[in-house]
Amino acid sequence: MHDMKTLIFATNNKHKLQEVSEMLEGIVEIRSLADMVKNGYPQLEGEIPETADTLDGNALQKAQWVFERTGMDCFADDTGLEVEALDGRPGVYSARYAGEHCTFADNVNKMLGEMSGKANRAACFRTCICLMENGAPRYFEGRVDGEILNERHGDEGFGYDPIFLPEGYEESFAEMSLELKNSISHRGRAVRKLVDYLKNNK
Numbered sequence: 001m002h003d004m005k006t007l008i009f010a011t012n013n014k015h016k017l018q019e020v021s022e023m024l025e026g027i028v029e030i031r032s033l034a035d036m037v038k039n040g041y042p043q044l045e046g047e048i049p050e051t052a053d054t055l056d057g058n059a060l061q062k063a064q065w066v067f068e069r070t071g072m073d074c075f076a077d078d079t080g081l082e083v084e085a086l087d088g089r090p091g092v093y094s095a096r097y098a099g100e101h102c103t104f105a106d107n108v109n110k111m112l113g114e115m116s117g118k119a120n121r122a123a124c125f126r127t128c129i130c131l132m133e134n135g136a137p138r139y140f141e142g143r144v145d146g147e148i149l150n151e152r153h154g155d156e157g158f159g160y161d162p163i164f165l166p167e168g169y170e171e172s173f174a175e176m177s178l179e180l181k182n183s184i185s186h187r188g189r190a191v192r193k194l195v196d197y198l199k200n201n202k
Contacts, residue, residue, distance in 0.1 A: 004029045005198070007131075008036060010048060010062040010076035015158040016187070020077075023182055023191045027198055036070070043069045048076075055080050055092055059130035060137050067132045075131040075194065079187060081160050083148060084122040086114060094160070104159050111148065111163060121147040125164065125186035129194055140197065142189025157181060 006029040011017055021030045033044045048065050052058045055078040062076030080091040090097040090111075098106035115121065122145070129140040145167045152162035154174030161173035166184055173181050182188040 005073070006031060008033070008066050008070065008072055008074035010066045010074055012048075013158075016077070019178065019182060019187060020191055022178065023188065024195065024198075027195055033066070041070060050078070050095075053092055055126060055128040056130065056139055056141075058092060059128045059139070063130040063132040063137065067135060073131075073133050075129055077127055077129045077187065077190065079125060079127040081111075081164070082124050082126060083111075083115070085118045085120045108152065108160060108163055111160065112151070115148050115150075121149075123148050123164065125160075127186040127190040129190045131194060131197070138197070140190045140193035142186045142191070142193065144184060144186045144189065 004027075007024075008031045009017060009020060010033065012033055017030075017032050024030055031039075033048075036044045044066065048062045050058045050061060052061050058078035059076045062078070063074055066072075066074040066076070078092070079094065081094045082088045082091050090107075094107070096102060098110040124143055124145045127142045131138045131140070146165050146169075147167075149163045149165050149172060152174070153165075153172040154162055154176075156176065156178070157174040161181075164173050165171075166173065169176075169184070173185065182191075
């Protein structure tokens, strides 16, 4: 019987941690940055830098930051909402679309404002995960296509979930159960590729 591998997930986002932890349950032991700080790694406090101009660049930067401070295997993700009518924006700036210290609600309000009156509502979410094993990066990507709604629907999830309608569904991400969302979402797809890799490389 193998001891379960431990991975640090380089995030301070509780929603993201919950989504990913559920998908990796029984496969690897997930430690959040907060867990690590409590267990004697004060160097993991504070904001992780995210200054790259691509999703995989940011994921790599975050994973490297944790690896350099702990020497432990870890992974990080970066997600972007890419909207056709906005020339692919906000993309890598999705989390801080409405400004440096904005809330999810600020970002959604800005998006609804920018999309007001636009006929083309097509958009996609992309997630890139960077797994750092013994200092070597490996990437996993997931994508889901859909459209931007005219107003918020539902109050589950986080981020742009209330205004994103995935292709082939009649509910926004924020109206879905976590189980359904994880089964079709960009992050879910990227995490499943990570899961397959971890299962096959125990």
